[in-house]
Amino acid sequence: MRGMTLKATCGAALAAILLAAATLVLLDRLFPPQLARYASPSTVVLDERGEILRAFTTPDQAWRLKTAAKEVDPAYLAMLEAYEDKRFASHWGVDPRAIARALWQWLAAGRVVSGGSTLTMQTARLLSPRPRTLLGKAVEMLRALQLERHFSKTEILSIYLTLAPFGGNLEGVRAASLAYFGKEPRHLSVSEAALLVALPQAPERARPDLHPEAAERARDKVLRRLAALGRLSESRLAEALAEPIPERRAALPFLAPHLAAELAATAAPGTQLRTTLDARLQRRVEELVRREPGEEGATIAVVVVENRDRRLRASVGSADFAAPFGQIDMTRAKRSPGSTLKPFIYGMGFDALLVRPDTIVEDAPLRLGDYAPQNFDRAYHGEVTVREALQRSLNIPAVALLSRLGPQHFVAALREAGAELAFEEGATAPSLAVALGGVGISLNDLVMLYAGLADGGRVRPLVVRPEAASLRSSMLLSPAAAWYVSDILRGVVPPEPLVQLPLGTALRQIAFKTGTSYGFRDAWSLGYSGRYTVGVWVGRPDGAPRPGYYGIATAAPILFKVFALLPPEENVSPPPAGVAASGPARKLPIALRRLAASGAPPALGAGPAAPLRILFPPADAKLELATEDGHFAAIALKAAGGTTPLSWVVDGKPVAATKEPGEVAFFAPDGPGFATLSVIDAAGETASETVRLGAGE
Numbered sequence: 001m002r003g004m005t006l007k008a009t010c011g012a013a014l015a016a017i018l019l020a021a022a023t024l025v026l027l028d029r030l031f032p033p034q035l036a037r038y039a040s041p042s043t044v045v046l047d048e049r050g051e052i053l054r055a056f057t058t059p060d061q062a063w064r065l066k067t068a069a070k071e072v073d074p075a076y077l078a079m080l081e082a083y084e085d086k087r088f089a090s091h092w093g094v095d096p097r098a099i100a101r102a103l104w105q106w107l108a109a110g111r112v113v114s115g116g117s118t119l120t121m122q123t124a125r126l127l128s129p130r131p132r133t134l135l136g137k138a139v140e141m142l143r144a145l146q147l148e149r150h151f152s153k154t155e156i157l158s159i160y161l162t163l164a165p166f167g168g169n170l171e172g173v174r175a176a177s178l179a180y181f182g183k184e185p186r187h188l189s190v191s192e193a194a195l196l197v198a199l200p201q202a203p204e205r206a207r208p209d210l211h212p213e214a215a216e217r218a219r220d221k222v223l224r225r226l227a228a229l230g231r232l233s234e235s236r237l238a239e240a241l242a243e244p245i246p247e248r249r250a251a252l253p254f255l256a257p258h259l260a261a262e263l264a265a266t267a268a269p270g271t272q273l274r275t276t277l278d279a280r281l282q283r284r285v286e287e288l289v290r291r292e293p294g295e296e297g298a299t300i301a302v303v304v305v306e307n308r309d310r311r312l313r314a315s316v317g318s319a320d321f322a323a324p325f326g327q328i329d330m331t332r333a334k335r336s337p338g339s340t341l342k343p344f345i346y347g348m349g350f351d352a353l354l355v356r357p358d359t360i361v362e363d364a365p366l367r368l369g370d371y372a373p374q375n376f377d378r379a380y381h382g383e384v385t386v387r388e389a390l391q392r393s394l395n396i397p398a399v400a401l402l403s404r405l406g407p408q409h410f411v412a413a414l415r416e417a418g419a420e421l422a423f424e425e426g427a428t429a430p431s432l433a434v435a436l437g438g439v440g441i442s443l444n445d446l447v448m449l450y451a452g453l454a455d456g457g458r459v460r461p462l463v464v465r466p467e468a469a470s471l472r473s474s475m476l477l478s479p480a481a482a483w484y485v486s487d488i489l490r491g492v493v494p495p496e497p498l499v500q501l502p503l504g505t506a507l508r509q510i511a512f513k514t515g516t517s518y519g520f521r522d523a524w525s526l527g528y529s530g531r532y533t534v535g536v537w538v539g540r541p542d543g544a545p546r547p548g549y550y551g552i553a554t555a556a557p558i559l560f561k562v563f564a565l566l567p568p569e570e571n572v573s574p575p576p577a578g579v580a581a582s583g584p585a586r587k588l589p590i591a592l593r594r595l596a597a598s599g600a601p602p603a604l605g606a607g608p609a610a611p612l613r614i615l616f617p618p619a620d621a622k623l624e625l626a627t628e629d630g631h632f633a634a635i636a637l638k639a640a641g642g643t644t645p646l647s648w649v650v651d652g653k654p655v656a657a658t659k660e661p662g663e664v665a666f667f668a669p670d671g672p673g674f675a676t677l678s679v680i681d682a683a684g685e686t687a688s689e690t691v692r693l694g695a696g697e
Contacts, residue, residue, distance in 0.1 A: 033146055034128045038159050041066040041270045042175075045260035047279035048311075048466070052178070052253040054260035057169070059269070063252060065174040066272065067161040069154050072173060072185045076193040077157070082231055083197050083222055085119040089153060093120040093144035120144040120156055122200075126163040164200040167207035168249070178253065180208060180246045190236055191243035194222040209249040216245045255282045258317030258329035259464070275464055276311035284565050285314045292558060294319065294538075295546060301330035301537040302562060303447045307454045307528065310463045318541070325541035334422045334440035335522045335537065338515025338551065339376075341414075342398045343485045344449065345435055346390050347457070348410060349401045350481035353649055353680055354595065357387040357484050360585045361397040361595045371432050373399040376516070385585065386595075390488050393514070395436055400595060402435045410434065417452065417459040417474040419445040437517045446526055447535035449476070453511070454528040456576065457482035480578035480652065486511045486528075487575075495556040509571050510563060514551030521545055525555035531569040534562050578652045589647035589654040591680035612642030612685045614677065619689035625672060634666040635693075642681030649678040669693050 041064045043056045058064050069077065081088045087095050095118050117125075117140070124143035147156055166176035173196055177185040181192050188196070198218035199206055208215035220241055227237045256277055263273050281304065289300045304314040317329035349355045363381040366373060375381075375395045389397040402410060411430040415421060422440030423430065431438060444462060452459035457477030461470045477485070489511035512527030523538040523546075536555040540546060585593045616638040617623055625632045637648050637656065648656040648665050656665035669675065671693070678688040 033143070033150055035159075037064075037127060038162060039270065040064070041162060041172075043264045043267060043269055044272050045256070045263055046272060046274045047255075047277045047282070048275065049279070050274065051184075051279040053255040053275065053277060053279060053282065054257055054264075055175075055252050056264055062169045062171050063175040063179070064162065064171040065178075066270075067158065067172050067174040067185070069157045069161060072161060073188045073193060075190070076173070076185065076188050076196065079193050079222070079226060079231070080197050081119070082229060083225060084122070088119050088157075091118060091120075093124075093146075093148035094118060094141050118144060119160055120147055123147060123156055123160045123163070126160065126165075165203040166196070166199045167203045167209070170249075175252070179249045179251075182250050189240070189243065190232070191219065191223070191240040194226070194240060195219040195245070198222045208245050208247060212245045212247045219245065253279075254321075255279055255286065256315050256317075257321045258327070258331070259312075259315045262329065262332075263464070274466060276313065276466055277315065277464075278313050281565065282314045282316075285562060286316055288561055288565065289316050289319045289558070292319070295540075295549070297324070297540050297542070297544065298538065298546060298549075299323065299326065299330065299541060300558065301443055302558070303331050303443055303535045304562060304566070305447055305451050305462055305533045307451050307531055307533055309469065310448070310451060310460050311466075312462050312464050313532075328541045330537055330539075330541060331443045333541070334420070334442050335539070335543075336437040336517035337439070337441050337446060338437040338517045338522060338524055339393045339395070339398075340446055340513055340515035340524050340526055341437075341439075341441075342390060342393060342435065343453065343489060343513055344414065344476070345398050345402050345405065345410065346386060346488075347453070347477040347481045347485045348405050348413065349386075350484050351478050352405060353592070353652075353678055353686055354404055355386045355401065356580065356588055356592050357385065357488060358582060358585050358588060359386045359592055359595055360384070361386055361389055361400065363389065363394050363396050366396050366400060368399070368403050368432060371399075373432070373436065387488050387491070390485075391492050397595070398435045399432050402432055404595075407432055407434050411439070413476060414449070417449065417476040418461055418472075419449060437515065437522075443524075443535050443537045446524070447533055450513075450526045450528050450535065451533040452476050453482050453485055454530070454533055455482075478578070478652075479576040483575050483579050489513055494560060495552055508563060508569065510560070512556065512559060514556050516550035519545040520547050520549050523549050523551045523554040525551050525559040527559050527563065529563065529569060530571070530573065532563070532566050534559055536562070580653075589649070589680070590645050590657060591647040591682060592654075596683050610641035612639060612646075612679065612681050612687045614639050614679055614687050614689055617677070617689075617691050620691065622692040622694050624694050625669060632669050632671065634668045637665040637667060637677065637679070638662070639679045639687065642679070642685050642687075643683045645682055647680045649680065651676055 040058055042058055044065060045053045047053055055063065055065060085095070121140050121144040124140050124147055128143065130139060162172045164173065165171060170176050170179055173185050176196055176199065177183060177188065195208065195215060198221065202218060205211060206214045206218040223232065223237055223240050226232045227234070263275070267273055285302055285304065289302060292300060294300065299318040299320065300316070301318060302314065302316040303312070305311065306313055315331055317331050318326045320326045346355070360383050363375070363384055365380065373395050376393070381394065384394065384397070386397070407430040411421060411434060419441060448462050449459060456479035457475055458473050459476045460473045463469045490509055492512060508529050510527045510529050512525060515524040516522070521539055521543055525536045527534050536559045538549065538554045538558070616636055623635060639646055640662070644661055645657055645659045647654060648667065650667055655667040658665050674690055674692055676688060676690050678686055680686050
């Protein structure tokens, strides 16, 4: 009978255990862990190494920075477990020994002496706050067991490190470390770690910025407990006790605020957005901009790009985010670029075989229809070379060349390269005023175009997010044309403040161009070396005129100071294939010796010339190459129309010239392949075609 009773009792106990287990499993499925708060951290924008550029509060206005256990100083984690939960690594979420001790102390003293909560139980309470009652404690224990079932110890610790309260709207150890110590929690001192261990116990009563004495007492209690446990030596204890308590709360990182806000606006809440920016460089550029003297109401924008892969390294939208209009991102605003587009006009002129750097252009009064451009200094400088015209940023030669290229063609090429251009409302087509700033473009797009000059004429979009790098590119200029432009711009005389820069800065080979918009509203400087491209804009966001503030005096000095912040680099590479040696204009092909102004009247008695065209060889023809004495025989070239004399160019190299209409020229090919033939007349008109040269079947 007794055996049957024992057996029945055991069976009932087993059934009760199974029922309890089944109940717990059912409750776990019906009421899964509440992770909503942990899943709603602050949106954070990071630099390339993971350093915070800017963080944003959560919808409930908390600074809740997601923190993984591996991102925190191991000494702090060891201190946290030693003080809060010595058996964290071994228990199942609830520590029976700790609870028994807490109950015994409560019964003996008649009040709560120590808590029995484990770190897992505290994490459960942080995820689902509830009243401190016996029922609440029981639910907390069940939730702790549930967390241990679903997550590893490291994951539970990471949840705690993200949600633990540290006073005010600071949640998580990363936010607290940044706010109280101005550093990431990877490198905490013993004193700092002890304060962060203590604060979640009384986050409001012991806030160091409001109650420094209470914060010091709480920290010292942790330090002495650890010393009693043998975790701290007497010397380290004394050193930590002597360290002052921070008595103010610092602002969280606020670098590249404009760019960060733009990225955060397009991302899901709580996202961590890694960028290509370098926080150290960004900080130094922002400090430089803040130190620059400026007129009231004016501000500065700066963009720094690495040429190799177009990674954005620094972006300053304004000098002071808190100033009036300071929240307008002037790296994205479309403004008049002044003369900063002239290098691309000349570059396209080189590619169109209209000019070379040594071509003579006339800087004299010019009227093109109802448009009569003037130079910035209101003077005329007579005959100058293209090199001099671009280096001195003369307006009339640039407009004359653009009239030959066609402003619509020029604008279409810039747009094809990715530049977003804006024209005044009602404008039916781009005009010649584009050469002098009659268009709107952003600093970002100008930097993109200038980085293309540094990369042999290949334009690619700027990269802000590492995973969003674009493979799209556009050949705005040929490598030879880009090199001609760069060689000219490297010869521009730097601004005077360059002599005040650190030793060695002047050794970097920088090609740069400045620009000033109508009414002195915008001052620009764009420059590039072999490795970096830098753009600077100075002006008033409201577009008010600033008489006397122009690019070379206002923006260029800042450009060179930014370059002084960048790592040293090697000099520029040698010229690419197709670049002709510099020399006097008289050694150029006749058609390239002088640029005829489009607005100049025709010669007396001369009628309009027939359109220039190539008669032989016909376009897309395949010519079989014959050999003579072991060399390829010469091929005949013939053109009609245009104004003699004519100059022939094959693959960018002058090969022959003819003086009379219908005269045949010859060139000896180097070998089989495709060849581009061009003929240029005395007025600068050009005709081109491509033929295939074959060596026989």
